[in-house]
Amino acid sequence: MTRKSPEAIVKSLLDMLAGFPSFFLDVIQHSDLPTVTLAPLMFRVPWDLLLNDMYKDNITVAGDAMHPTTPDLGQGGCSSLEDAVVLARHIGNSFILNGKIDSRALKGYVKERRFRACLLITLSYLSGRVQQGGSGRFMKFLRDRVFYKFFGLLAGNVVNHDCGKLPSMLLTSEERNTKKLE
Ligand SMILES: Cc1cc2nc3c(=O)[nH]c(=O)nc-3n(C[C@H](O)[C@H](O)[C@H](O)COP(=O)(O)OP(=O)(O)OC[C@H]3O[C@@H](n4cnc5c(N)ncnc54)[C@H](O)[C@@H]3O)c2cc1C
Structure with a gap:
């Protein structure tokens, strides 16, 4: 450019x-x-997320650094916040259970986020391709009859995501033991 x-x-x-x-x-x-x-515009090809570790020792990535996404689903910032909550949950649980950030915390975080990030990148990319695909007859049919009908519903479900509950340092010893068994 x-x-x-x-x-x-x-x-x-x-x-x-x-x-x-x-x-x-x-x-x-x-x-x-x-x-x-x-x-x-930058985006990461989805399989890049599946084929790479994305953490090493006590270092990992989140947000655009992990999953730069085209803007067509408006989820780049939202999924960055999701990363933050999920990472905090894994780190918090690690502290509570082991008194330190265990390497399994980052492994768990990456494992939990990679498929969701893949899905968002893919849907966002497809959305952009279809919406900006020109005004040819096939593209118009795809956009008006298929995309807006079904994709909207799918995307609506996908963007709602529960990141789980952040742990509390105020767990009772009984709760801590139950957690260990989960
Ligand atoms: C035009 C546009 C519209 C968008 N609309 C939406 C939307 O509607 N909904 C949505 O969810 N998302 C949207 N996004 C995406 C969203 O803005 C990003 O996905 C989100 O900001 C990523 O957050 P981040 O913290 O990972 O990275 P960033 O917000 O890019 O934060 C990274 C920070 O690190 C700093 N930095 C970089 N290098 C260094 C360094 N070497 N040392 C210190 N600091 C450094 C940068 O200055 C920056 O402040 C949009 C993006 C654009 C560009």
Whole structure:
């Protein structure tokens, strides 16, 4: 991708959105030029998540560092927050049970997150492909008759996710023993 000046980025955006209500164009026109940059969309191919460890010793990754996703499902930030909760749960449980961050904590976190991240990356990518796939007859049929009908329902279910309950350091010894048995 050739590097564009902020002025050129603003101009190409205004050209692209010509005809939009002036409110939108005003926002673009009043951009703080030194902060305007253009970067390509990034995503990680799903099998990359399945085939790699994503943790080593006591180091792991979360959020975009783990699963950069195209923006078509609006789930990049949400799934980053999910990562944080799940990671905290695994670390918390490890502390409670072993008094330290056991290597199994990061292993458990990666194991729990990898399939969900794969699913979100894949659905987001497919969503983008279909929605921006042009106006050919096949693509229109796919988009209007299949995608919006079924994909919306599927995506609606997928984005609702329960990250589990964070452990409390105030567990009674009885609760701690029960946890050990789980
Ligand atoms: C235009 C756009 C629209 C989006 N819309 C949505 C949406 O509707 N819903 C949704 O869920 N997600 C959305 N996302 C995705 C979401 O913003 C990201 O997935 C999310 O911010 C990732 O969080 P993160 O903490 O992993 O990374 P980031 O938010 O990128 O945070 C990483 C931080 O690390 C800092 N950093 C980088 N390198 C270093 C370094 N060497 N030393 C110290 N600090 C460093 C960066 O400055 C940054 O502050 C959107 C993204 C974009 C670009």
